Structures are given as C-alpha cells and as structure tokens.
Amino acid sequence: MKAITKTKLICTIGPASNDPTVIRKMIENGMNVVRLNFSHGTHESHRATIKLVRSISQEMGVHVGFLQDLCGPKIRLGILPEEGVRLIAGDYIALASTNKKYENALPVEYDNLHKEVNIGERILLADGMLELCVTSIEEEKVICKVITGGVVYTKKGVNMPQTDLHVPAFSEKDRIDLQMALEEKLDFVALSFVRSAKDLEEIKSIIDKSEHKPLLIAKIEKPQAVDNLEEILDVVNGVMVARGDLGVEMPLEEIPHVQKHIIKQARKAGRITITATQMLASMVKSQRPTRGETTDVANAVIDGTDALMLSDETANGDYPDTAVETLARIASAAEGYSRYTPDFDYSLFRDNHAFTLAIGRAACWLAKDVGAKCIVCYSATGLAPYCISRFRPECELLVLTFDEKVCNMTSLIWGAQGVISELMTDLESVIETAKIKSIEAGLAEHGDTIIVTAGMPFGKTGTTSLLHLIQL
Structure with a gap:
C-alpha cells in the first residue's frame, strides 16, 4: 500500500480504537505506528492489542511499528474525597507525603517532597490548572499559598518545574514494562520525564544487552531536558516533543520556539523527531479540528518533524479513524506546500x-x-x-x-x-x-x-x- 504521507503518523490505541474494524480503518487512513501507553492498561491487555494489530497489518500487507511509552516517575496526588477539594486563591494549603497522615493536608505520592522543594518555588496541580507557591516548610509539611484556585481530584498530576527532584527517571515499573517490550519485540521505547543523559543510562544498558534492541526515544517534557538537549541526543535514537507536561513546566508562550529548537537540533544530530500532544485535541468530541490545530500540525511538518502523534484523539475520542484521516490530509498538504527544501549543506x-x-x-x-x-x-x-x-x-x-x-x-x-x-x-x-x-x-x-x-x-x-x- 502506497504511503499517504511522508511524515509518519503515530496513533495511541485505547478504548475508542481497540477494535478490529477501527484499527483497519486507521491503517488505511495512514497510521504507521501504534503507541501503547503504559500509564494505562495491563501487560495482558497490551499483548492482546499487539497480537490484534499484527494480525490485521499482516493481512493488509502493511508494516506497522509499535512504540512503547513508559509512564516514568509521574508524581500525583493521593486519594481525595470523591467531590474533590476546592482551593481558593489567597488561602494557604499544606501538602505532605501520602505516608504522613496530616489533617487537612493534600496527600502527594512522593516521600521526599518536604526535603526537595524550596521556599518560593511553584507547584502546579492538575496539568497546571492550579498554581501554588511554597511559603514555608514545617516538619514534613509543605505550606503553600494558592495563587490560582480550583478543584483538585484524586490522582491528579503534580508538577514542580523549579524543583531539582531526585526521583529516578527509570522506575521499577518501567523496568518490568520494558522487559515485556523486549519479549514482544516492540520497535521503539519512549522514556518519560528525562532530564539529562544520566537518566537514560540504565534503560540504555538493558537495551544494549538485549538480543532485541528497540530504538530509544527520549521524551522532552521538562526544562532540564531542553537545557541538556545536546547530551541527550548523543545517547538516543530519537526525541519526542511532549508538549503536554512541557507546556505545564514551562511558560506556554515559549513552547513554539522550544519545539522548533528541539526539531532543528535533533535533525542536526541525525535523530528521529516526534511532535506530540493536543495535535487535534478538539477531535476528541468533534469531527473537525479547529483552524489553530490545523495550522499547528502544518507548522510541525514544515519545521521538519519526522512524525506526528495522536493521543486522546484516537485512544478515547469519538472519531479515532477520522482523526487519523484528518491528520494525514493536513500533513500531506503541508508537505506539498513545502516541497521541498533539501538540506544539502x-x-x-x-x-x-x-x-x-x-x-x-x-x-x-x-x-x-x-x-x-x-x-x-x-x-x-x-x-x-x-x-x-x-x-x-x-x-x-x-x-x-x-x-x-x-x-x-x-x-x-x-x-x-x-x-x-x-x-x-x-x-x-x-x-x-x-x-x-x-x-x-x-x-x-x-x-x-x-x-x-x-x-x-x-x-x-x-x-x-x-x-x-x-x-x-
């Protein structure tokens, strides 16, 4: 089957798309790589998806790659009341490790929270929707002033963009999940929340010693990773511009420039580039993307990205195969307009x-x-x-x-x-x-x-x- 686009399309398989008919349509519409998000699902469910996609792609005579996305050390809130907890701007709130039972403190699934944050640093909750500022540390409680309020719920994400966290980038869960990827001979493995080349040493060592050697992708979603981009590029096969957490950890207005910088530097180093997160976010519920999303996708193609990735659009959206078809149409048009600027220098x-x-x-x-x-x-x-x-x-x-x-x-x-x-x-x-x-x-x-x-x-x-x- 002739390729629809030169830019490769990665699609996340989830409840909305884990169906033979939908997967077939997604392949027909241009899906090149299946993303398996190991923040969700079990080994059994992922193995079933791998088997299903391989069966369909072989029947169609098409080679479809597999990308394992390891969940990494995502810090989250602990268990909260079902109705959530409302934080009001100007009020003060305490945060503490889930191992410590402090009354009225928000539980955080990170034991060293009180040891590693500093007064004046920002703490962001729920993908940056709420913002706190550390004002004091009392025993093992972190006292914060609420800058931007709202309601927080169980297991929502906690980001500390100014804090030098010592949490390992490659967790025990990641180690177990990687072993499954090696057994299933998956093609690509992406590690989340990479900060420096050192974070990649253990996973790279395991892959190097394995008979099957998937290509290693570093997800660039922390400011430290942007600062250390050159040393990261030296030890991986590719990078992902993971704009979700990157947009939480950095000022939003800096993301377009950072995206272009990552793509340019990765291409200079001869590394694969993937642009991801909210490419067509409105298509989770709509059959058409916004004009802004259309322009965003086209600009990523013009910037020189090797691949574009859909997440919720195909994992949980109402129109997964339509989202793939739309992404392919936009990418193909952008390739036509930029045809081509050969980098012969x-x-x-x-x-x-x-x-x-x-x-x-x-x-x-x-x-x-x-x-x-x-x-x-x-x-x-x-x-x-x-x-x-x-x-x-x-x-x-x-x-x-x-x-x-x-x-x-x-x-x-x-x-x-x-x-x-x-x-x-x-x-x-x-x-x-x-x-x-x-x-x-x-x-x-x-x-x-x-x-x-x-x-x-x-x-x-x-x-x-x-x-x-x-x-x-």
Missing part, C-alpha cells in the same frame, strides 16, 4: 556517519537532477535509509531489507517505505529486485527512472557505497 549536520551521509546526499541530489521517481535503498541496519531521509528527497524512498526489525524501523523514518526481500549478495540481484519492488509498490512505472543505493559487500553493516541509475 553538510554544516547543518553533526554526525559520525559521514560516508553514508555523503551517499544519502548524492542520491537525493541525483534524484532531483534526473527527475527520478524513487530511490531504492538496500539496507541491513536502517542507517542508510535514514541518511537519505535526512536530506528530504522529493521522490519516494523504498527500503529493501531482509531484516523484519529494519523494515519496522522505517515506520518512523520520514518518507521511507519498507519491504522485506531476500538476502542478496550481488549487484544484479539488488537491481532486479529494486525494479520489481518499486513497480509492485506503485512508486514507479515502466519508463520511469529510479536510483538504487547499496553497500559492498552486500548485506554487511555500514558499507553503503554504491549509487546506480536505472530506467525501468
């Missing part, structure tokens, strides 16, 4: 793969000069197609590989479409297979020009060195 990139990058740039430049319909890349690891994708080729990009893992990787590589082929060890086989597969995929026709890239010796990692021009 090496100075834009910092990378250790100069040789493969040179082939990628040459392939894109040659395709533009001769009007090629398709670049066909024979790859053992997925490095070569990403090096081609980074230069944003105007033509189609078909990836031939004998490795199912690499084929699924292409579900997050901008513009790439993966196809399983046999292990080939000679140029003639690669060329003949490229001709056949490009036509079968509907990416080229007889009389069209295609470009083939491969490495010699064939099938060996990191040897991409060949460009071949072919007229079908």
Whole structure:
C-alpha cells in the first residue's frame, strides 16, 4: 500500500480504537505506528492489542511499528474525597507525603517532597490548572499559598518545574514494562520525564544487552531536558516533543520556539523527531479540528518533524479513524506546500556517519537532477535509509531489507517505505529486485527512472557505497 504521507503518523490505541474494524480503518487512513501507553492498561491487555494489530497489518500487507511509552516517575496526588477539594486563591494549603497522615493536608505520592522543594518555588496541580507557591516548610509539611484556585481530584498530576527532584527517571515499573517490550519485540521505547543523559543510562544498558534492541526515544517534557538537549541526543535514537507536561513546566508562550529548537537540533544530530500532544485535541468530541490545530500540525511538518502523534484523539475520542484521516490530509498538504527544501549543506549536520551521509546526499541530489521517481535503498541496519531521509528527497524512498526489525524501523523514518526481500549478495540481484519492488509498490512505472543505493559487500553493516541509475 502506497504511503499517504511522508511524515509518519503515530496513533495511541485505547478504548475508542481497540477494535478490529477501527484499527483497519486507521491503517488505511495512514497510521504507521501504534503507541501503547503504559500509564494505562495491563501487560495482558497490551499483548492482546499487539497480537490484534499484527494480525490485521499482516493481512493488509502493511508494516506497522509499535512504540512503547513508559509512564516514568509521574508524581500525583493521593486519594481525595470523591467531590474533590476546592482551593481558593489567597488561602494557604499544606501538602505532605501520602505516608504522613496530616489533617487537612493534600496527600502527594512522593516521600521526599518536604526535603526537595524550596521556599518560593511553584507547584502546579492538575496539568497546571492550579498554581501554588511554597511559603514555608514545617516538619514534613509543605505550606503553600494558592495563587490560582480550583478543584483538585484524586490522582491528579503534580508538577514542580523549579524543583531539582531526585526521583529516578527509570522506575521499577518501567523496568518490568520494558522487559515485556523486549519479549514482544516492540520497535521503539519512549522514556518519560528525562532530564539529562544520566537518566537514560540504565534503560540504555538493558537495551544494549538485549538480543532485541528497540530504538530509544527520549521524551522532552521538562526544562532540564531542553537545557541538556545536546547530551541527550548523543545517547538516543530519537526525541519526542511532549508538549503536554512541557507546556505545564514551562511558560506556554515559549513552547513554539522550544519545539522548533528541539526539531532543528535533533535533525542536526541525525535523530528521529516526534511532535506530540493536543495535535487535534478538539477531535476528541468533534469531527473537525479547529483552524489553530490545523495550522499547528502544518507548522510541525514544515519545521521538519519526522512524525506526528495522536493521543486522546484516537485512544478515547469519538472519531479515532477520522482523526487519523484528518491528520494525514493536513500533513500531506503541508508537505506539498513545502516541497521541498533539501538540506544539502553538510554544516547543518553533526554526525559520525559521514560516508553514508555523503551517499544519502548524492542520491537525493541525483534524484532531483534526473527527475527520478524513487530511490531504492538496500539496507541491513536502517542507517542508510535514514541518511537519505535526512536530506528530504522529493521522490519516494523504498527500503529493501531482509531484516523484519529494519523494515519496522522505517515506520518512523520520514518518507521511507519498507519491504522485506531476500538476502542478496550481488549487484544484479539488488537491481532486479529494486525494479520489481518499486513497480509492485506503485512508486514507479515502466519508463520511469529510479536510483538504487547499496553497500559492498552486500548485506554487511555500514558499507553503503554504491549509487546506480536505472530506467525501468
């Protein structure tokens, strides 16, 4: 099935979409990757979803990737009365760990709260809807003045954007959930609330020692992560601009600039970029997005994001398949208007793969000069197609590989479409297979020009060195 957009679409599966008919429609409408949110559900329910999606995608002849989103160290309020607790601006309220039973104190699921916050720091509740300011610390109670009031309920989020928290980014629950991802051979794993490269050491070590090695995505949703972006990019395969918590932890007016900065720096480092949260939030209840959401999606595409992600829109919304179709239409239109600004300047990139990058740039430049319909890349690891994708080729990009893992990787590589082929060890086989597969995929026709890239010796990692021009 020919790709609908070059920008990849990630969709969260939840109660609204965990249905064979809906999943099929979402794939037809352009879903490339399924997101499994491990803040919700059980291992049993996630395994059932994986099995269902794999069955449907195989039946459709489409490669759909899987992204595990680990919940990370989200701090939440404890148990409150069912009707919630009303906080009034100007009043004072105490916060304390759920382990301490202080009368009239809001319980917080974090034992070291009183040790780590400082007087004058902000505490935000319920995704930033309520704001408190720490005025004093009395024994193990944190006394706060209510700046912005409202009603808070059980398990609502607690954010402390100015506090240097010592909570580990990789929790015991995350460790158990990651093991399930490795067993199920999921393609991508995203870690939440990353602050620095150090937060990624343990999860990266586990993945490096595993036989199955999913690509690691760092979710950028804290100010510290923005400050430490370069060192984070050095140790991951990609980043997610997670605008939900990022918009709580930072002033809202800074988010557009921060998003552009993250995407630009990630592309320079050769890392996958995902833009997420409230892309089409109004479509949870409406069949049409707002004009602002439409512009937001288009701008992310123009900024150069590799992928766009839907959360509540497909997990809990009333119109999950329509949301995917709408996202695809907006992304496709934005790609058309920005078609294309090839980044042929090496100075834009910092990378250790100069040789493969040179082939990628040459392939894109040659395709533009001769009007090629398709670049066909024979790859053992997925490095070569990403090096081609980074230069944003105007033509189609078909990836031939004998490795199912690499084929699924292409579900997050901008513009790439993966196809399983046999292990080939000679140029003639690669060329003949490229001709056949490009036509079968509907990416080229007889009389069209295609470009083939491969490495010699064939099938060996990191040897991409060949460009071949072919007229079908």
